[in-house]
Amino acid sequence: MYATSTVPSAAVRAAATLAKTQPAAFDTRAVQQRDSAHYLHPFTDHKSLGERGARVIVRGDGVHIWDSEGKQIIDAMSGLWCVNVGYGRTSISEAVYKQMETLPFYNSFFNTTNLPAVELATKLVSLAPAGFNHVFFTGSGSEANDTNVRMVRRYWDLMGYKDRHTIISRHNAYHGSTVAGASLSGMEGMHAQGGLPIPGIVHIGQPNYVASGRGMSEDAFGLEAASWLEKKILEVGPDKVAAFIGEPVQGAGGVIIPPATYWPEIQRICDMYGVLLIADEVICGFGRLGKWFASERFGMRPDLITFAKGVTSGYVPLGGVMVGERVANVLIEKGGDFNHGFTYSGHPVACAAALENIRIIEQEQLVEKVGGASGAYLAERFASLRDHPLVGHADSCGFVAGLNLVKNKADAVHDCELFDPELGVGMVCRSFMFANGVIMRAVGERMIIAPPLVMNHTQINDMISLIRRSLDDTLQELQRRGWS
Numbered sequence: 001m002y003a004t005s006t007v008p009s010a011a012v013r014a015a016a017t018l019a020k021t022q023p024a025a026f027d028t029r030a031v032q033q034r035d036s037a038h039y040l041h042p043f044t045d046h047k048s049l050g051e052r053g054a055r056v057i058v059r060g061d062g063v064h065i066w067d068s069e070g071k072q073i074i075d076a077m078s079g080l081w082c083v084n085v086g087y088g089r090t091s092i093s094e095a096v097y098k099q100m101e102t103l104p105f106y107n108s109f110f111n112t113t114n115l116p117a118v119e120l121a122t123k124l125v126s127l128a129p130a131g132f133n134h135v136f137f138t139g140s141g142s143e144a145n146d147t148n149v150r151m152v153r154r155y156w157d158l159m160g161y162k163d164r165h166t167i168i169s170r171h172n173a174y175h176g177s178t179v180a181g182a183s184l185s186g187m188e189g190m191h192a193q194g195g196l197p198i199p200g201i202v203h204i205g206q207p208n209y210v211a212s213g214r215g216m217s218e219d220a221f222g223l224e225a226a227s228w229l230e231k232k233i234l235e236v237g238p239d240k241v242a243a244f245i246g247e248p249v250q251g252a253g254g255v256i257i258p259p260a261t262y263w264p265e266i267q268r269i270c271d272m273y274g275v276l277l278i279a280d281e282v283i284c285g286f287g288r289l290g291k292w293f294a295s296e297r298f299g300m301r302p303d304l305i306t307f308a309k310g311v312t313s314g315y316v317p318l319g320g321v322m323v324g325e326r327v328a329n330v331l332i333e334k335g336g337d338f339n340h341g342f343t344y345s346g347h348p349v350a351c352a353a354a355l356e357n358i359r360i361i362e363q364e365q366l367v368e369k370v371g372g373a374s375g376a377y378l379a380e381r382f383a384s385l386r387d388h389p390l391v392g393h394a395d396s397c398g399f400v401a402g403l404n405l406v407k408n409k410a411d412a413v414h415d416c417e418l419f420d421p422e423l424g425v426g427m428v429c430r431s432f433m434f435a436n437g438v439i440m441r442a443v444g445e446r447m448i449i450a451p452p453l454v455m456n457h458t459q460i461n462d463m464i465s466l467i468r469r470s471l472d473d474t475l476q477e478l479q480r481r482g483w484s
Helices: 010-021 028-038 046-052 090-102 115-127 141-158 179-184 218-236 262-273 325-334 348-363 366-371 373-387 425-436 457-481
Strands: 057-061 064-067 072-074 132-138 166-170 201-204 241-246 276-280 304-307 319-324 391-397 400-405 441-443 446-449
Touching (some): 115 132, 115 319, 132 325, 141 179, 141 276, 141 304, 141 325, 179 201, 201 218, 218 241, 241 262, 319 325, 373 391, 373 400, 446 457
Antiparallel strands (some): 064 072, 132 319
16 A cells, blocks of 8 residues: 655654754764775775764754764855755655655656656746756756767757867866766866866866966956967867856866956857857856856856756755757757656656755745845955965855965965965865864865855854864964974
8 A cells, every 4th residue: 555645744744853853873983884894985085084984974954964973063065065945944855755755756758757847847947047948857967067068069960060079168177077077077186087088078277366367457367268268269170169168156176256357258259159158057056156047147148057956955966957049949940859868857856856945945035145145244254264364365256255275475365375285284274174163175275165045144153253263273283283
């Protein structure tokens, strides 16, 4: 006999509430030993992890998580840039439960669809910039960028340009870790493993003003960095370049916020050469930068938009591509079968989670808050860290922010004395962040955050206080080691 209830019973909800407030006791060392014995983690030195043991996270609520030892931590990275509405949203759990009881899965192959996928596609179109009327669903951002590679090459084939397959990306970009996603990414460490990038993917420099803009104003540097795209198009051959892909703000590369002149000039160059523009908004979308899609903030007019993470706040895996009419019309009218897809494309449970997540974002006006008072307050408080002896530069955009650790400060950010990268100062700082109860990610000597969009002013103050304390601890430790 199958269950007929459509929402969790009162007893189930009560048990879930009790679990939040009175978590079960854990034998942390036993969990760590099983983890080391059986679980291969992403982006991990497993020998080193086995020696020290993994951090065991057991629950989350709001902007906080707790580890197996009962330590409360401010999650200033939203899990992995994704828990936009915060932890513990019972209504998302209930939406997932109801859908699992109704239709836990059916595929979208063979001329079949399901109600949550159709409803979500319709909702996303209503939120997207003008000209986006179609969605292709995937299970992740990596799969979505693989889809972009397939889609843009298919588009040019149908347009009669079968040599127009090269995609230009940027150094230090992150577009996923599948073979195609890692190739689009500009991470040297990824390319060194597995013979990447695959043919037909090339890279240009990133618009990192602090690292590369010496002697120029930010506006002048933005134009200079954009010109690298035109140079690469001419080097490859305009008749061979299919698309340019970029994150509006580079995330995993260190929260690289481009100068205001950068994206309008990139758009002009793409238009001039007829190159498709792909905005990878896996991190930047769904309110992270104060707009539903960050393309609108930067004056971009992309042909394809990659999304994932914030669409469900990470509660259930889901990704996809918003497909602009330039591409969609050709695929539909000329393409016949598009021989690409995934078992879990348009998964009904994931789509149900996304719909409830979006309802929360709308009801609580999180996009408007990040684009207004909350984002402004975070920017003000984060900028206050610039007076710390270790901080040479600090900037933010919406609910992402980053600061540079320097050995000696100078009036101009380009003149600061930097630490030897071999010392791993960023990781020293990161360890103090965890110890003090705040998660801040280290990208070399740049420390970055992307807090849940629900973080209020009091919680922002708490976060900044913990970051400052951790910077103090880091400075003392560097002085003890004779590094500063």
